[in-house]
Amino acid sequence: MKERIIFHIDVNNAFLSWTAVLLLKQGYKQDIRKIPSIIGGDEKERRGIVLAKSPVAKRFGIKTAETIYQAKKKCPSLQIFPANHEWYHQQSKNFYNYLTQYSPTIEQFSVDECFVDMTGTNYLYDNYEQLAYKIKEDIKRIYGFTVNVGIGNNKLCAKMASDFEKPDKVHTLYMNEIEEKMWPLPVNDLFMIGAKTTEVLNRLNIKTIEDLAKANKKELEKHFKSMAEQMILSANGIDNSEVTPRKNKNQSISTTETLQHDTTDEVKLKEVLFRQTQDVAHQLRNQNQYAKTVAIIYKDSNFISYSQQEKLSRETNNTKDIYSKVIELFEKSYKKEPIRLIGVRLGDLTTTRKVQISLFEEESVQDEEDSFQKTLDAINHKFGKDLIAPASLKAIAKNTKK
Numbered sequence: 001m002k003e004r005i006i007f008h009i010d011v012n013n014a015f016l017s018w019t020a021v022l023l024l025k026q027g028y029k030q031d032i033r034k035i036p037s038i039i040g041g042d043e044k045e046r047r048g049i050v051l052a053k054s055p056v057a058k059r060f061g062i063k064t065a066e067t068i069y070q071a072k073k074k075c076p077s078l079q080i081f082p083a084n085h086e087w088y089h090q091q092s093k094n095f096y097n098y099l100t101q102y103s104p105t106i107e108q109f110s111v112d113e114c115f116v117d118m119t120g121t122n123y124l125y126d127n128y129e130q131l132a133y134k135i136k137e138d139i140k141r142i143y144g145f146t147v148n149v150g151i152g153n154n155k156l157c158a159k160m161a162s163d164f165e166k167p168d169k170v171h172t173l174y175m176n177e178i179e180e181k182m183w184p185l186p187v188n189d190l191f192m193i194g195a196k197t198t199e200v201l202n203r204l205n206i207k208t209i210e211d212l213a214k215a216n217k218k219e220l221e222k223h224f225k226s227m228a229e230q231m232i233l234s235a236n237g238i239d240n241s242e243v244t245p246r247k248n249k250n251q252s253i254s255t256t257e258t259l260q261h262d263t264t265d266e267v268k269l270k271e272v273l274f275r276q277t278q279d280v281a282h283q284l285r286n287q288n289q290y291a292k293t294v295a296i297i298y299k300d301s302n303f304i305s306y307s308q309q310e311k312l313s314r315e316t317n318n319t320k321d322i323y324s325k326v327i328e329l330f331e332k333s334y335k336k337e338p339i340r341l342i343g344v345r346l347g348d349l350t351t352t353r354k355v356q357i358s359l360f361e362e363e364s365v366q367d368e369e370d371s372f373q374k375t376l377d378a379i380n381h382k383f384g385k386d387l388i389a390p391a392s393l394k395a396i397a398k399n400t401k402k
Contacts, residue, residue: 002119002120003119003153004117004119004153004154005117005118005119005121005122005128005151005153006115006116006117006118006119006151006152006153006154006155006157006158006243007115007116007118007128007132007135007149007150007151007158008109008113008114008115008116008149008150008151008152008155008158008159008161008162009095009099009113009114009116009135009147009148009149009150009162010112010113010147010148010149010150010162010163011095011112011113011145011146011147012145012146012147012148012166012167012168013033013052013053013054013055013167014052014088014091014111014112014145015039015051015052015083015088015112016032016033016037016038016039016052016053016054017033017145017146018084018087018088018091018145019032019039019052019081019083019084019087020032020033020144020145021091021143021144021145022084022087023081024144032054032079032081033054033055034054034056035054035056035079036054036056036057036060036062036075036077036078036079037053037054037056037057037078037079037080037081038050038051038052038053038054038057038062038068038071038078038079038080038081039051039052039053039080039081039082039083040068040071040080040081040082040083048067048068048069049065049066049067049068050062050063050064050065050066050067050068050071051064051083052064053071057071057075057078060074060075060078061074062074062075062078064302065301065302068080088111089111091143091145092108092111092112094143095112095114095139095143095147096108096114098138098139098142098143099114099116099135102116102118102121102131102135103116103117103118103121104245105117105243105245106243106245107243107244107245109305110305113162115155115158115159115243116243117242117243118131128151129151129170129172132149132151132170133149133170135147135149136148136149136168136170140168146167146168147168148162148163148166148167148168148169148170148171149162149169149170149171150162150163150164150170150171150172150173151170151171151172151173151174152172152173152174152175152237153174153175153237154237154238154239154240154241155239155241155243156191156234156237156238156239156241157173157174157175157178157182157237157239158173159191160173160182160189160190160191161173161181163189163191164181173237175237178236178237179210182209182237183208183209183210183213183235184208184209184210185208185209186207186208186209187201187202187206187207187208187209187211187212187235189209190209190212190231190234190235191234192234192306192335193231194300194304194335194337195337196335196336196337197224197335197336197337200223200224204219204220204223209235210235212231212232212235213232213235213236215232215235217229217232220232226331226332227332227333227335251347251348251349252345252346252347252349253280253283253284253291253345253346253349254280254295254297254343254344254345254346255276255279255280255343255344255345256276256297256341256342256343257272257276257341257342257343258340258341259272259339259340259341259342262301262338262339262340263338263339264336264337264338264339266334269330269334269339269342270327270330272342273296273323273326273327273330273342273344274323276342276343276344277319277322277323277326277344278319278323280322280344280345280346281317281318281319281322281323281346282319284317284346284349285317288351289317289349289350289351290315290316290317290349290350290351290352291312291315291316291317291322291346291347291348291349292311292312292314292315292347292348292349292350293309293310293311293312293346293347293348294309294310294312294322294325294326294329294344294345294346294347295307295308295309295310295329295344295345295346295347296308296309296326296329296330296333296342296343296344296345297341297342297343297344297345298333298334298339298341298342299339299340299341299342300335300337300338300339300340301337301338301339301340306333307333307345308329308332308333309329309345309347310325310328310329311348312325315348315350315352322346326344
């Protein structure tokens, strides 16, 4: 079996760096990365907070997600620049396109970071660290911004490596380096361990990643249920998730919603997921497609994105089947922390469905469900969106509110 080699390439301070590049191109005399500056916006539109800060601003104690008012109190000379999402999108596209020359297997994890699967390319590259330095220097020379490159045997380790020290660095975290490089770190440095989770872990006297790696699973399950096993695996550097290449537009359907207020209300979150599932499933049926993969997308109050996805046992465009999986994923992945944005994504789309008849299920049952779903779609289309939903679907939604 080939040793997996994964790169994680992360743009350093993306929004502020990309804005700095644009301003310099336009003749601005200062590099805003070298002065006290932030990217912010209109508070009425939910952007009256610090989206990104320069290293100099950070030294004044300015924090991401605090209000601009608070930031200016800390540094009256603070320079504020608006976000330019069209420019960010172009820079993100340039960043992604540059990486495609090294591997066809690239996952754009967010607007400013990508995983690149380099497994099996050893015949092309003698030294992966040298290649990482080349990538880093090329991006800086061609596009004007810096990146960190993390190298590991899986996505988790590559991601952790890229975060070790910034900016403009290359780091490795191979499996034989876990105990030396990762275990001594505070437990909150472990990817996907948030502030609330850290508080609970610290109360259990779990202070470092090593403590978590060696923790008693049954004891952790009392506090984190099904997430306990995954937390221990992660602390040991174990991650079998695949690098998932970018899908064509017709290969995935998604919808997200930025909430009016950050919330930990699970009833509210499940209600949003319910509406979103109805929407994406309806889109599937309109396109005569079926999905094999379901994912939930989150963005927390600190703008950190994460997701959870799983494959269905078979392709479907049935709302009930999809929503059952959505709720299952939610129960597994939600970290009990304030959520700013939530969404549903359906992937691995196909125009055909493989029907497997078992002793306990007849094909006619599925055909009847599909026919019933199409009838409801027709009624809802004529008299109003989501006017009627199957009783079984409403039952799932009701049960999630308990």
